[in-house]
Amino acid sequence: MTDVEFDPEYYQLRLYVAGQTAKSLAAVTNLRRVCEEHLAGRYEISVIDLLQNPQMAASDQILAIPTLVRRLPEPLKRIIGDLSNLQKVLVGLDISPRSAPP
Amino acid sequence: MPADATTTLSLPKSPTGIDGFDDITLGGLPTGRPSLVCGAAGCGKTLFATTFLVNGATLYDEPGVFISFEERAGDLVANVASLGFDLEQLIANRKLAIDHVRVERSEIEENGEYDLEGLFIRIGFAVDQIGAKRVVLDTIETLFAGFTDQSILRAELRRLFGWLKDRGLTTIITGERGDGQLTRQGLEEYVSDCVILLDNRVLDQITTRRLRVVKYRGSAHGTNEYPFLIDRDGITVLPLTSSGRDGRVSGEIVSTGIPGVDAMLGRGGFFHGSSVLLSGVAGTGKTTFAAQFVDAACRRGERCMFFAFEESAAEICRNALSVGLDLTQHITSGLLRFEAARPNLYGLEMHLARMHRDLDAFKPDAVVIDPISAFRGPITEVHATLLRMIDLLKARGITGFCTSLSADGSLVDGTDIGLSSLMDVWIRLTDVEANGERNRTLYVIKSRGMSHSNQVREYQITNYGVALIDVYIGAEGVLTGSARLAQEAREKAASRRRQQAIDRRRREIARRRATIERQIAELRASLQLEEDDAALLIAEDDSHEEILISDSAAMAVRRGAAE
Numbered sequence: 001m002t003d004v005e006f007d008p009e010y011y012q013l014r015l016y017v018a019g020q021t022a023k024s025l026a027a028v029t030n031l032r033r034v035c036e037e038h039l040a041g042r043y044e045i046s047v048i049d050l051l052q053n054p055q056m057a058a059s060d061q062i063l064a065i066p067t068l069v070r071r072l073p074e075p076l077k078r079i080i081g082d083l084s085n086l087q088k089v090l091v092g093l094d095i096s097p098r099s100a101p102p
Numbered sequence: 103m104p105a106d107a108t109t110t111l112s113l114p115k116s117p118t119g120i121d122g123f124d125d126i127t128l129g130g131l132p133t134g135r136p137s138l139v140c141g142a143a144g145c146g147k148t149l150f151a152t153t154f155l156v157n158g159a160t161l162y163d164e165p166g167v168f169i170s171f172e173e174r175a176g177d178l179v180a181n182v183a184s185l186g187f188d189l190e191q192l193i194a195n196r197k198l199a200i201d202h203v204r205v206e207r208s209e210i211e212e213n214g215e216y217d218l219e220g221l222f223i224r225i226g227f228a229v230d231q232i233g234a235k236r237v238v239l240d241t242i243e244t245l246f247a248g249f250t251d252q253s254i255l256r257a258e259l260r261r262l263f264g265w266l267k268d269r270g271l272t273t274i275i276t277g278e279r280g281d282g283q284l285t286r287q288g289l290e291e292y293v294s295d296c297v298i299l300l301d302n303r304v305l306d307q308i309t310t311r312r313l314r315v316v317k318y319r320g321s322a323h324g325t326n327e328y329p330f331l332i333d334r335d336g337i338t339v340l341p342l343t344s345s346g347r348d349g350r351v352s353g354e355i356v357s358t359g360i361p362g363v364d365a366m367l368g369r370g371g372f373f374h375g376s377s378v379l380l381s382g383v384a385g386t387g388k389t390t391f392a393a394q395f396v397d398a399a400c401r402r403g404e405r406c407m408f409f410a411f412e413e414s415a416a417e418i419c420r421n422a423l424s425v426g427l428d429l430t431q432h433i434t435s436g437l438l439r440f441e442a443a444r445p446n447l448y449g450l451e452m453h454l455a456r457m458h459r460d461l462d463a464f465k466p467d468a469v470v471i472d473p474i475s476a477f478r479g480p481i482t483e484v485h486a487t488l489l490r491m492i493d494l495l496k497a498r499g500i501t502g503f504c505t506s507l508s509a510d511g512s513l514v515d516g517t518d519i520g521l522s523s524l525m526d527v528w529i530r531l532t533d534v535e536a537n538g539e540r541n542r543t544l545y546v547i548k549s550r551g552m553s554h555s556n557q558v559r560e561y562q563i564t565n566y567g568v569a570l571i572d573v574y575i576g577a578e579g580v581l582t583g584s585a586r587l588a589q590e591a592r593e594k595a596a597s598r599r600r601q602q603a604i605d606r607r608r609r610e611i612a613r614r615r616a617t618i619e620r621q622i623a624e625l626r627a628s629l630q631l632e633e634d635d636a637a638l639l640i641a642e643d644d645s646h647e648e649i650l651i652s653d654s655a656a657m658a659v660r661r662g663a664a665e
Contacts, residue, residue, distance in 0.1 A: 081214030
């Protein structure tokens, strides 16, 4: 596991939602689809419901819902919205270049 | 302030604890509603909001949440520490919570639909943690820089303000002043209950902070622009124009400190709480008169405050010492306080504001303003300021002793005209130039509520203070200085001459009396002599007669015998 975490290709993602809203559910679905397609086996997604863990909104600087945070690899990146534009998600997470090896 | 009791009752208000502000708004900000505090950069929005929270936590037992969009919590704590606010202690006591909302555009990428529920959750969580009643959002407009979809943002802000209202949180939202509107993003559209505008205006290189309540739904409020201060004591707003003219009226008399001047006033001094104007040209000793007044007041045990605008306290004390007045002892005993400031250090409003605060802090019985003519600016503004300055003193029943420099020897000049109607007593010091010298004279122009001398009196500034010299009225009016001395000498000489003439006549009469008496004595003596001679002759005649008789008798006898 330790090895995996230091793997520069390993993606640690957090998705912050607030309850089961349409936007949240769409974001979860969209994210999972992108990851399965491009990052199979080298990603982990934790979905955090701020209604259950409100203190995490402040500690992780969350304003908009839903917010996707890429904790690894560095640097930290944030994408807000329901991730409906899948192509943009790939760019936002810097997945496209590496996912297209020759 | 004579507040509408009904208005205050119908709309619950949360006091801010900011001096003066709660007076203007008749109680504070609307409880459970959002208020907008807007203004340009550096005009004190954050400080206003922080003071609202700190006072809420410490004075009114209403914990508060500070949502900062600009400053980090640590910076905020450090910034207000200089005002004596110990935010860390309040946070530790769960009276205050600070959440710094960092909006970094470069870190955020938008993809699809979103809302700001995260912000709601953060505020809600912080509020619930400490049971907050007050919330500050400083400056929420920062969000506009962080998100591209303005329509979502606006809808969310509208929802946020509604949500805050539903939760009954008394909220301050700060906003940066924009062009043509109160805030850059038009926040005033969403916050319609109470809008407060802070302003930091520079005029003639002098900055004055002003505050105005633009609107306050459901409540009366002061509508003017009120100056406010930010200093070591925090924010002080000065509802100066609210000071009504219902100050206490006193029949008590206070001495001018100069016996001669006291004697010129019908009651032997000024009424306590009256306003006194002492005007005069340069070098007539206005400050000396003021020092005498202060010295006399302190000797009576009254508290005095000396606002010096041209000299420092040390200079005034030193100069007063040269006329035999030791003001330092009064400073030491705590009865006298100097507040020296250059007139151009602050704007007029600021001076007024400082004065207001100093008066309330020191609570003097008498105040000297030396000189009021130091205030420069547009004549209407200067006049309005002085008017309020006098009102300020009158409302508190403080005797105000103002000196004013007249530009020349003319009887009345610009500032005086405007002021004279405000002043109860007006004493004028003048220079009389004649015979190659200048002599100082004074007269009382007016003295409300008492008779006063109509005479022009000469005075001298001696080593023992100001001394009035007895009136000398000659053929050509009042004589002063050496003309008076010369006239006095002339009169003395004439009187001496008269005395000498009388003496001479007296001596002559005495001499003549002596002469006549001598003649009388001589005549008496000669008369005596004649009388003596006559007596002798008579005696001789008598004896001769007797002899004749005796002779004839003897002859008869002899003849008889012979016959």
